Every structure is written in C-alpha cells, then in structure tokens.
Amino acid sequence: xxxxxxxxxxxxxxxxxxxxxxxxxxxxxxxxxxxxxxxxxxxxxxxxxxxxxxxxxxxxxxxxxxxxxxxxxxxxxxxxxxxxxxxxxxxxxxxxxxxxxxxxxxxxxxxxxxxxxxxxxxxxxxxxxxxxxxxxxxxxxxxxxxxxxxxxxxxxxxxxxx
Amino acid sequence: xxxxxxxxxxxxxxxxxxxxxxxxxxxxxxxxxxxxxxxxxxxxxxxxxxxxxxxxxxxxxxxxxxxxxxxxxxxxxxxxxxxxxxxxxxxxxxxxxxxxxxxxxxxxxxxxxxxxxxxxxxxxxxxxxxxxxxxxxxxxxxxxxxxxxxxxxxxxxxxxxxxxxxxxxxxxxxxxxxxxxxxxxxxxxxxxxxxxxxxxxxxxxxxxxxxxxxxxxxxxxxxxxxxxxxxxxxxxxxxxxxxxxxxxxxxxxxxxxxxxxxxxxxxxxxxxxxxxxxxxxxxxxxxxxxxxx
Numbered sequence: 001x002x003x004x005x006x007x008x009x010x011x012x013x014x015x016x017x018x019x020x021x022x023x024x025x026x027x028x029x030x031x032x033x034x035x036x037x038x039x040x041x042x043x044x045x046x047x048x049x050x051x052x053x054x055x056x057x058x059x060x061x062x063x064x065x066x067x068x069x070x071x072x073x074x075x076x077x078x079x080x081x082x083x084x085x086x087x088x089x090x091x092x093x094x095x096x097x098x099x100x101x102x103x104x105x106x107x108x109x110x111x112x113x114x115x116x117x118x119x120x121x122x123x124x125x126x127x128x129x130x131x132x133x134x135x136x137x138x139x140x141x142x143x144x145x146x147x148x149x150x151x152x153x154x155x156x157x158x159x160x161x162x
Numbered sequence: 163x164x165x166x167x168x169x170x171x172x173x174x175x176x177x178x179x180x181x182x183x184x185x186x187x188x189x190x191x192x193x194x195x196x197x198x199x200x201x202x203x204x205x206x207x208x209x210x211x212x213x214x215x216x217x218x219x220x221x222x223x224x225x226x227x228x229x230x231x232x233x234x235x236x237x238x239x240x241x242x243x244x245x246x247x248x249x250x251x252x253x254x255x256x257x258x259x260x261x262x263x264x265x266x267x268x269x270x271x272x273x274x275x276x277x278x279x280x281x282x283x284x285x286x287x288x289x290x291x292x293x294x295x296x297x298x299x300x301x302x303x304x305x306x307x308x309x310x311x312x313x314x315x316x317x318x319x320x321x322x323x324x325x326x327x328x329x330x331x332x333x334x335x336x337x338x339x340x341x342x343x344x345x346x347x348x349x350x351x352x353x354x355x356x357x358x359x360x361x362x363x364x365x366x367x368x369x370x371x372x373x374x375x376x377x378x379x380x381x382x383x384x385x386x387x388x389x390x391x392x393x394x395x396x397x398x399x400x401x402x403x404x405x406x407x408x409x410x411x412x413x414x415x416x417x418x419x420x421x422x423x424x425x426x427x428x429x430x431x432x433x434x435x436x437x438x439x440x441x442x443x444x445x446x447x448x449x450x451x452x453x454x455x
Contacts, residue, residue, distance in 0.1 A: 002167070002169060002170060004170070021168070021169075021170035021212075022164065022165040022166070022167055022168060022170075022202075023164075024164070024165070024199075024203070027164070043163060043164075043203045044199075044200035044203050044204055045196060045199070045200045045263075045267060048264070048266065051266050057240075057269040058265060058266045058269055059266055059269055059270050060196075060266050060267065060270070062199070062203065063195050063196055063199040063200060063203075063267075063270065064195060064199065064270070065165075065170070065192075065195075065199075065214075067170060067172075067214075068195075068214060068216060112265070112266065115265075116265070130351070131265060133264055133350075133351045133352055134263065134264025134265060134266050134267065134352060135264075
C-alpha cells in the first residue's frame with residue numbers, strides 16, 4: 001500500500017496520521033481520527049451528508065483524498081458547538097424546529113448552512129432552499145430544515161449586532 | 163465504494179507536471195475531482211497514476227487581457243461564478259455556473275477539469291463553445307492554443323494528447339450591454355440537464371440583430387453550435403416567427419435517448435429550452451429582463 005504521512009488541523013486541533021493515498025478525506029476523518037460525526041451516504045458527491053469545511057469553504061469530503069488535505073484547516077460537525085459544549089445557533093434551531101428526524105443528513109446540512117449564513121446573513125427561504133439543494137434529506141420534506149435555517153439566521157444576526 | 167489502488171503524484175510546478183506527463187502511461191489528472199473522484203469511488207476508472215495538480219502555482223486566476231477574459235484552468239467554478247469582472251463582462255458564464263452541481267461541488271470543481279471531462283450535458287463546455295473560447299495547452303517543451311471547436315473532439319474526449327494539460331481558457335468578450343442567456347431543463351436543480359441552451363446577441367439601434375451565437379448542450383454526444391439558426395436570425399428583426407423558423411434545425415439533430423427520456427422527448431425539450439433562451443437573450447440585448455427565472 002502506498003502510504004503518506006499527513007498533518008492537518010481539524011476543529012482547531014492538529015492531527016497527524018498515515019493515510020493510504022487512495023483513502024478519502026471522509027474515511028480518514030471517520031476511521032483514522034475517529035470523528036464519526038461526518039456521515040457518508042452515496043460516496044459519489046450527490047447526497048451531501050459528508051459536507052465539511054475545508055479552509056473555510058464547504059466541500060464533499062468523499063470527493064477529496066486525505067492526502068490532499070495535508071496542511072488544511074478542516075471544520076467538521078464536532079467543531080460546531082463551543083468548548084463548553086454550548087450549541088451553535090444552527091444546532092439549537094434544528095432542535096427547536098424539528099429540523100431532523102433520523103439525523104443522517106444533519107451534519108452535512110449544518111456545515112453547508114454555516115458557510116451559507118456567513119455569506120448571506122439575511123437570506124430568503126428561496127435562497128436557503130437553493131443553498132441546501134446539494135444536501136438530500138429523506139425524512140423531513142425540508143420544511144422544518146428551512147424553518148430552522150431561518151431561525152438560526154435571525155439568531156446569528158442578533159449576535160452580530162450585539 | 164472506495165477508489166482502486168493507484169500511485170499518487172503531486173508535482174509542484176508546471177514543468178514538473180509536464181515531465182511527469184511525458185513519462186507515465188494510464189494516468190489521470192486530478193483537478194477539482196468532482197467527477198473524477200466519483201468515478202474512482204464507483205470504480206469506473208482504474209488509473210495507474212493519479213496526478214494531483216492542486217498545488218501547482220499559477221494555474222488559477224481571472225484576468226482581462228485586451229478583449230479576452232483569461233481564466234486559469236484550476237480556477238474554481240464558484241470563484242468564477244462570484245467574480246465581479248466576469249459578472250460584468252461575460253454574464254452568461256455565472257448564469258450557467260449557477261446550474262453546475264451545487265455550491266459544495268462548485269467550491270472544488272474547476273473550469274479546466276470540467277472542459278477536459280467534456281460531459282455532453284455539462285454547462286461549461288457548452289459555454290466555451292458559445293463564446294468561441296480558446297484553450298491553452300502545455301506539454302513538455304511547448305505550448306499551443308486550440309479553438310474550442312477543435313478541443314471538442316468526441317464524446318467525453320478532448321482533442322489533446324495524454325502528455326498535455328490544459329493551463330488556461332481564453333474567452334473573447336462581447337461588447338458591453340450584449341444580450342445573453344443560459345437556460346436548461348433538468349429533473350432537479352443540480353442534475354445534469356436533459357437539454358441546455360446558451361445564446362449571446364447584439365442588436366443595433368433599430369433592434370435588428372447584428373450578431374448572434376447559439377449553443378446547445380445535453381442533446382448529443384458533444385455540445386453543438388446552432389449555425390443554421392445563427393444564419394437565419396443574424397440580420398433579422400428577431401421576431402417570434404423568425405425565431406420559430408430558426409428552431410427548425412432541432413428536427414435534424416442526431417439526439418441521444420437515455421433513461422432521462424427518449425430522443426424525441428429530448429429534441430422537444432431542446433427546442434423549448436432554446437426558444438426561451440433566444441427570446442430572453444434578445445429581450446436583454448434591448449434592455450429588458452427576459453422571461454426566465
């Protein structure tokens with residue numbers, strides 16, 4: 001097996017490990033680092049469950065190799081709540097609005113929305129739907145996810161003003 | 163599934179890449195990876211070498227060079243989509259890019275990767291054909307530029323050698339205020355299009371069409387230019403009756419049938435998408451909004 005040593009930053013912590021060059025970043029996060037919050041659905045870039053932030057932008061971690069992330073700054077669902085365990089406004093909103101049932105798509109939804117609400121703090125529902133069009137949910141019918149995103153956007157705007 | 167085994171190479175410069183390409187066989191270049199990584203995971207491809215070009219400096223960037231827009235091959239689709247200069251000078255490109263995959267895939271996917279993958283239903287090859295783009299290619303010991311009409315060789319087959327790599331795309335700009343439209347029909351947003359169409363147009367003071375470019379994607383094995391339609395509409399008043407006669411060429415097209423629909427269905431969708439696209443481009447050239455979105 002062709003292996004490479006890699007070092008990367010995940011949720012503010014430096015990790016180093018060895019990855020077979022054909023290991024996807026998603027598998028590396030889950031198996032080598034034990035960060036199983038990132039979910040894998042389709043493994044070909046369609047379902048969006050594995051969405052994470054790579055150097056600040058959302059990406060499919062199933063469509064990147066672990067070796068490509070060498071030196072990168074990765075943010076996963078595990079890094080969303082703060083050090084004290086206080087939930088991110090998006091997590092609170094998903095709980096309040098029942099934005100999940102089985103929870104499989106939730107990590108990808110949240111990481112996509114983190115990037116989106118950063119870019120667009122006051123979105124319309126249509127814009128939210130467009131932003132999450134690359135994340136498939138088979139439970140909710142999306143209504144409650146959109147409602148949660150709108151609540152989180154309002155909360156985050158309050159935070160920005162404060 | 164997981165990718166099959168391969169040897170991973172990561173050249174640090176274009177020269178090093180060209181040296182590698184001249185030596186290896188059965189290699190795949192990994193650009194944004196939004197198609198290739200999926201194909202590896204599904205084991206559609208079994209390269210002996212995977213050459214990652216993401217760390218080669220100088221392959222990404224957007225600049226205006228005279229009357230051309232030059233976009234580096236490794237420029238991410240989302241960067242192009244949100245670039246103010248591209249939005250001002252070549253607005254059909256962002257309009258098409260919004261339909262490419264989803265924000266997460268556009269964050270990684272590149273213009274060079276999409277052109278080399280050359281999926282007939284993909285938006286960027288159709289846009290490159292619409293805009294008469296020139297493709298700049300490097301190989302060990304040389305560079306060449308070829309017109310998009312020669313680059314699009316056949317089904318998913320770019321007209322470049324295995325030792326060559328696309329380094330940039332040059333797009334001749336149309337005059338300020340030109341009419342434009344890119345529109346498609348897909349089952350769901352982000353899916354590959356059943357049919358897509360692009361149109362660029364300039365109108366004179368009388369509203370008569372001075373120059374028009376028309377391209378169709380998704381209908382055949384490669385994106386197509388609607389040359390007959392361009393000839394009928396060029397110099398015309400761009401009225402509905404002339405547009406209708408210009409659409410007649412769709413009947414003669416060799417159209418693909420697949421699980422999205424039969425050839426006849428796709429031809430009918432292409433015609434309808436193209437009608438709306440041409441009408442919107444003409445309305446916009448005359449200062450209007452157009453009828454799509």
